[in-house]
Amino acid sequence: MLGIAQDGGHPQPGCLRPCCANITEPHYPVSLGIRSREGTNLLIEATRYLGEQFAIWGQTKVDHLLLTHAHLGHVDGLGLFGREALAARGIELHVSDDMYHLIDRTPQWNLMHQQGVFNIQTFTGGDFVFSQGELSIEAVRIPHRAELSDMHAFIIRGPSKSLLFLTDHDTWNETLTAHNCSSIRELLGKLNVDIALVDGTFWSENELPGRNQAQVPHPPVLQTLNMLGEKKQGDPDIIFTHLNHTNPLYNKDSEQYAEVERLGWSVAHQGQRFNL
Numbered sequence: 001m002l003g004i005a006q007d008g009g010h011p012q013p014g015c016l017r018p019c020c021a022n023i024t025e026p027h028y029p030v031s032l033g034i035r036s037r038e039g040t041n042l043l044i045e046a047t048r049y050l051g052e053q054f055a056i057w058g059q060t061k062v063d064h065l066l067l068t069h070a071h072l073g074h075v076d077g078l079g080l081f082g083r084e085a086l087a088a089r090g091i092e093l094h095v096s097d098d099m100y101h102l103i104d105r106t107p108q109w110n111l112m113h114q115q116g117v118f119n120i121q122t123f124t125g126g127d128f129v130f131s132q133g134e135l136s137i138e139a140v141r142i143p144h145r146a147e148l149s150d151m152h153a154f155i156i157r158g159p160s161k162s163l164l165f166l167t168d169h170d171t172w173n174e175t176l177t178a179h180n181c182s183s184i185r186e187l188l189g190k191l192n193v194d195i196a197l198v199d200g201t202f203w204s205e206n207e208l209p210g211r212n213q214a215q216v217p218h219p220p221v222l223q224t225l226n227m228l229g230e231k232k233q234g235d236p237d238i239i240f241t242h243l244n245h246t247n248p249l250y251n252k253d254s255e256q257y258a259e260v261e262r263l264g265w266s267v268a269h270q271g272q273r274f275n276l
Contacts (some may be wrong), residue, residue: 001054001272002043003028004203004241007073009049012245017247026052027250027270029073030167030242032197033057034156036135042066044154044165046077050086054211056271064130065118066094067136069168070102082112093118094129096139099149125152134159135276142166143174145217155191158276159242163195164188168241170217172227184227195274198224200240200249200267203256207246218242221249221260231264241268254259 010027011020028049033056034042042064049055054060062081068074080090093113095103100122103109112118121131125141136157144151153166169175172184182185188196201218202208221240227237240260243249248256249267260267 001197001241001268001270002031002033002056003045003047004030004051004243004270005073006242006270007071007076008245009073009159010250015245017246019250025270027243028053029036032156032165033059033061034135034137036132038133040064040132042137044068044076047073048077048080050077050080051269059131062088062091064092064094066129066154067099068153068165069096069144069151070099071145071168078112079108081117082108083115083117088117090116091118093120095120096150096152097122097124098146100199102149117164123152140164140166141178142169143171144169145176155193156276161194161276162191162192163274163276164191164197164236165187166196166198168201168218169199170219172219172224173200184224185235188238193236195237195239195243197239197268198246199242200224201242201244203247203249207244214265221256222246225260225265228265229263235264238265239268240265243267 005027008030011023011031031053032044033046034261041059041061041062042061043064080086100120113120123139125139127139128136129139130137138155140153142151142153157162176187179187199218200221202220204220204222250252
């Protein structure tokens with residue numbers, strides 16, 4: 001786990017409230033680094049904190065870059081791979097067809113493609129984006145604000161376990177309906193995953209003064225917990241990530257953090273590792 005924050009990071013620029021004051025350890029926008037047994041490095045999301053995240057990962061070379069969608073914190077580090085910074089060459093960039101059209105229309109990103117920084121590979125929902133030995137990555141179409149591009153989650157499957165990277169979506173109702181499921185458990189069972197990194201942006205729908213969930217749609221953690229209840233035998237590990245700077249789950253001593261753990265679930269932390 002190279003980052004667990006929502007796009008603005010934690011502390012968030014311009015925030016002078018207690019949630020961002022006196023932060024001793026910054027939290028970077030959500031990102032995941034993957035290293036195969038064969039030594040291939042794959043990165044999910046390109047954030048502006050690429051250097052700091054490389055330090056967490058212990059890697060500086062990216063062979064494959066996968067993007068879920070086009071919102072700020074997930075793509076604002078793309079330029080760092082260009083001549084002005086890393087001067088990378090030949091990175092396999094995996095994006096949806098929709099995201100490819102956005103890259104083609106964005107001068108800086110299109111130029112990097114033309115310069116050979118990226119070799120672009122497109123996918124649609126249900127495609128295997130990457131496969132090498134016992135490692136594979138599958139794209140899953142997810143309903144989320146599509147002002148710029150569509151959204152896909154990724155399932156990373158290894159020889160012994162599988163992990164779902166589902167950091168953003170609008171509502172559980174829309175996501176479950178899109179996959180013909182009636183519950184979160186049914187969806188995770190259908191996707192056949194052992195670990196699920198899920199959207200934990202806000203603790204509750206009243207978290208942003210002056211804005212409601214319709215304006216910044218993400219299913220609140222409290223709603224997800226109410227839908228799940230206590231963890232049962234056979235359930236996958238559900239881990240909340242993509243936390244907004246206002247989210248009390250950053251505080252391990254908070255009542256909210258204790259409630260997540262009491263029910264048997266958990267909150268992601270930077271540097272967390274999974275052996276698949």
